[in-house]
Amino acid sequence: MTINDIARLAGVSKSTVSRVMTNPQMVKKETREKILAVINKEHFVPNNIAQNLTGAPSKTIGVVIDELANYFFVEILAGIEKVLSSAGYSMQICSSQWIAEREMTQTQSLVSKRVDGILLAPLSSSSPSINFVMQSNVPLVVFNCIPDNPLCAYVTIDNKEGGRLVGKHMNEIHSTQNIVICGFEHQTIKDRVEGCKETLEHPEEVIIYRDVSTFEASETLVPTLIQQNHIDKIPTTLFITNDNVAIGILCKILQAGISIPNQVSIIGYDDILMANLCRIPLTTISQEPRKIGMLAAQKLLDIISAKAKPSVDTLLTPHLVLRESSK
Amino acid sequence: MTINDIARLAGVSKSTVSRVMTNPQMVKKETREKILAVINKEHFVPNNIAQNLTGAPSKTIGVVIDELANYFFVEILAGIEKVLSSAGYSMQICSSQWIAEREMTQTQSLVSKRVDGILLAPLSSSSPSINFVMQSNVPLVVFNCIPDNPLCAYVTIDNKEGGRLVGKHMNEIHSTQNIVICGFEHQTIKDRVEGCKETLEHPEEVIIYRDVSTFEASETLVPTLIQQNHIDKIPTTLFITNDNVAIGILCKILQAGISIPNQVSIIGYDDILMANLCRIPLTTISQEPRKIGMLAAQKLLDIISAKAKPSVDTLLTPHLVLRESSK
DNA sequence: CTGTTAGCGCCTTCAA
DNA sequence: TTGAAGGCGCTAACAG
Numbered sequence: 219m220t221i222n223d224i225a226r227l228a229g230v231s232k233s234t235v236s237r238v239m240t241n242p243q244m245v246k247k248e249t250r251e252k253i254l255a256v257i258n259k260e261h262f263v264p265n266n267i268a269q270n271l272t273g274a275p276s277k278t279i280g281v282v283i284d285e286l287a288n289y290f291f292v293e294i295l296a297g298i299e300k301v302l303s304s305a306g307y308s309m310q311i312c313s314s315q316w317i318a319e320r321e322m323t324q325t326q327s328l329v330s331k332r333v334d335g336i337l338l339a340p341l342s343s344s345s346p347s348i349n350f351v352m353q354s355n356v357p358l359v360v361f362n363c364i365p366d367n368p369l370c371a372y373v374t375i376d377n378k379e380g381g382r383l384v385g386k387h388m389n390e391i392h393s394t395q396n397i398v399i400c401g402f403e404h405q406t407i408k409d410r411v412e413g414c415k416e417t418l419e420h421p422e423e424v425i426i427y428r429d430v431s432t433f434e435a436s437e438t439l440v441p442t443l444i445q446q447n448h449i450d451k452i453p454t455t456l457f458i459t460n461d462n463v464a465i466g467i468l469c470k471i472l473q474a475g476i477s478i479p480n481q482v483s484i485i486g487y488d489d490i491l492m493a494n495l496c497r498i499p500l501t502t503i504s505q506e507p508r509k510i511g512m513l514a515a516q517k518l519l520d521i522i523s524a525k526a527k528p529s530v531d532t533l534l535t536p537h538l539v540l541r542e543s544s545k
Numbered sequence: 546m547t548i549n550d551i552a553r554l555a556g557v558s559k560s561t562v563s564r565v566m567t568n569p570q571m572v573k574k575e576t577r578e579k580i581l582a583v584i585n586k587e588h589f590v591p592n593n594i595a596q597n598l599t600g601a602p603s604k605t606i607g608v609v610i611d612e613l614a615n616y617f618f619v620e621i622l623a624g625i626e627k628v629l630s631s632a633g634y635s636m637q638i639c640s641s642q643w644i645a646e647r648e649m650t651q652t653q654s655l656v657s658k659r660v661d662g663i664l665l666a667p668l669s670s671s672s673p674s675i676n677f678v679m680q681s682n683v684p685l686v687v688f689n690c691i692p693d694n695p696l697c698a699y700v701t702i703d704n705k706e707g708g709r710l711v712g713k714h715m716n717e718i719h720s721t722q723n724i725v726i727c728g729f730e731h732q733t734i735k736d737r738v739e740g741c742k743e744t745l746e747h748p749e750e751v752i753i754y755r756d757v758s759t760f761e762a763s764e765t766l767v768p769t770l771i772q773q774n775h776i777d778k779i780p781t782t783l784f785i786t787n788d789n790v791a792i793g794i795l796c797k798i799l800q801a802g803i804s805i806p807n808q809v810s811i812i813g814y815d816d817i818l819m820a821n822l823c824r825i826p827l828t829t830i831s832q833e834p835r836k837i838g839m840l841a842a843q844k845l846l847d848i849i850s851a852k853a854k855p856s857v858d859t860l861l862t863p864h865l866v867l868r869e870s871s872k
Numbered sequence: 873c874t875g876t877t878a879g880c881g882c883c884t885t886c887a888a
Numbered sequence: 889t890t891g892a893a894g895g896c897g898c899t900a901a902c903a904g
Contacts, residue, residue, distance in 0.1 A: 220881055220882085221881060221882060221883095222881080222882095230890080230891085231890070231891045231892075232881090232883095232891090233883080233890070233891060233892080234889085234891080235882095236881095236883055236884085237889095237890090239882095244889075246889055249889080249890085263656050263657045263681065264657060264881080264882075265598075265659060265881055266654070266657040267594055267603075267659050267880090267881080267882095268880075268882040268896090269881085269883075270594045270882095270896090271592075271594055271595055271881080271882070271895095271896045271897065271898090272881090272882055272884080272895080272896055273884095273896070274882090274883085276594075276658070278637065278658075286622055286623045286626050287620075287623040289619075292613070292614075292616075292619050293614075296614040299613050303640070303642070308637060308639050308651065308654060309637070310605065310635060310636070311636060311638050312630075312635050313630070315630070326590055327604075327635060329590050330592065330593040331593045331594065331603070331605075332592060332593070353588050354588060433818075466822070469821075469822050491760075492822070492823075495792055495796050495819070495823050496819075496822050496824070497822060497824060499824075547896090547897055547898085548897060548899095549897075549898095557874075557875085558874065558875045558876075559875095559898080559899095560874070560876080560900085561873085561874060561875075562898095563898065563899060563900090564873095564874085564899095566898095571873075572873070572874085573873055573874085591897080591898075592897050592898070594897080595880090595896075595897035595898040595899090596897080596898060597880090597898090598879095598880045598881065598882090598896090598898070598899090599879080599880050599897090600899080600900095601898090601899080
């Protein structure tokens with residue numbers, strides 16, 4: 219069912235059908251009603267693909283995140299969705315699954331689909347996908363990362379400062395051993411760890427576990443922590459660089475019969491909704507993911523509509539949220 | 546930058562350029578390499594919109610859910626994403642925000658964008674969007690609902706049976722009062738409540754609160770429960786028809802200094818990941834949302850590829866997951 | 873192996 | 889107020 223079929227059925231030319239859909243007032247009332255009757259009868263919906271080809275915007279924004287099974291990104295998405303949907307946009311969501319090549323593939327596919335704009339959470343500040351999008355002239359806002367390219371708009375939180383806050387808090391706790399558990403190689407993670415070491419009193423003594431990014435990974439780690447680091451006997455503080463994983467570890471530790479925060483203190487990062495609702499309320503660094511999402515989406519819409527770049531960078535300030543899992 | 550520009554720069558016709566992208570082996574090696582060089586140099590990505598118009602699949606699936614800020618749907622999405630992405634599809638996610646008109650608008654927009662298929666969680670079993678999609682001949686799988694239209698493929702759980710399990714469990718608890726808190730008018734919700742009443746010993750005495758669908762709504766409800774129903778004094782069992790809301794209410798009740806499960810028992814529905822990680826592990830009915838998502842996505846892919854309708858309906862069996870929030 | 877031609881479904885001049 | 893013609897970027901015969 220195309221515009222041609224409708225035209226034939228209504229006994230008019232396809233130009234006239236096209237007009238009733240875009241500029242109805244240009245068409246005589248009777249003709250218009252006749253055509254609308256056919257359209258309704260046939261449940262005709264114009265092919266947006268074809269409209270697109272003649273220049274109409276697709277009204278969809280591409281969003282690239284690292285993974286969907288991660289409450290941090292989900293809350294960002296909820297923020298994005300709120301802003302976009304009220305502006306009449308829908309979103310095409312892709313996840314890189316923490317794989318650089320996938321990030322690039324997904325981004326290319328979005329560009330190829332001629333989305334009206336892209337919101338991208340890159341794996342690295344120098345991800346080739348950033349420059350790729352910029353070269354293709356598709357409006358772009360990066361979030362959860364400070365891109366190397368100084369022309370690229372972004373919204374993120376000062377991760378190094380967040381790390382510093384964690385370090386200071388660890389000093390107050392005074393555990394016998396401090397352990398940092400972090401995710402895949404990622405600028406934001408590196409910043410958090412560096413910031414933490416900056417303010418920590420004995421940064422050289424800190425034990426680091428890497429590549430613990432997913433909720434699943436948290437499950438297998440706890441036995442290791444008990445065997446290798448005796449967290450059931452030595453008073454320990456754990457800094458886990460994201461709440462999603464931290465909540466998993468927290469529950470596993472309790473399950474092992476270890477007391478929190480008396481024996482082990484836990485500090486997370488992100489302040490997702492669940493950080494306050496989980497088994498033991500989690501001390502964490504507030505990132506306000508929902509706000510990040512809303513700001514990023516709004517900035518993208520500004521770029522799209524104004525065609526002028528607004529304040530390129532937005533760096534939010536983190537703060538410590540003290541709850542029962544620490545001290 | 547279009548295929549024409551590339552052709553001009555490489556000194557060939559656009560057909561040849563088109564060929565190196567679709568059937569490279571048809572083009573002489575030297576010509577091919579010359580063209581590829583230009584493509585790389587110019588960062589050219591073919592316009593998928595135009596490819597689409599000539600019949601190529603868009604390789605995207607439209608997904609319509611009720612809301613994104615709801616862990617139940619997010620886990621379904623994660624399941625969907627897992628299956629789709631490994632089959633090379635990406636997804637366009639829309640949410641109805643529990644509004645029937647929006648469900649229809651979003652669905653129309655997806656059809657208009659000529660997605661290769663649609664996964665739809667309708668607000669009602671008779672949602673007009675279901676028949677709309679079927680008439681437009683876009684492959685469709687409905688989830689979280691049993692559609693009235695018997696030709697429509699679906700994946701869902703037997704909600705009435707789930708409700709029955711809840712009713713039986715409530716009988717065992719033997720509270721002085723039983724309260725049911727449910728979301729917007731929705732077939733699945735109605736089934737759960739009906740099933741519950743079927744097995745409950747005194748169904749006529751049950752108190753019902755409606756239209757409590759979002760996490761935010763849970764916040765305001767608890768004071769009401771205390772004032773009107775004295776849940777701080779009268780031993781009470783709460784059946785909340787979805788975990789997302791149940792977790793919010795559970796925390797608010799604890800915050801009010803009421804003991805769970807000694808004073809108040811809570812039963813949720815869905816068994817989302819957080820049900821086991823929240824303040825007090827939640828007794829709930831397992832829906833395995835991730836599995837629902839994966840099954841629905843797989844069924845859709847089957848319909849798309851085979852062009853034949855496989856077993857139209859999939860009705861999973863729920864079971865009770867006993868945790869500490871009840872009894 | 874490569875170029876020419878004709879559409880895909882729609883919108884937008886330009887005429888009538 | 890309406891119709892005819894051209895073009896958006898690409899693919900797919902059909903010739904050479």
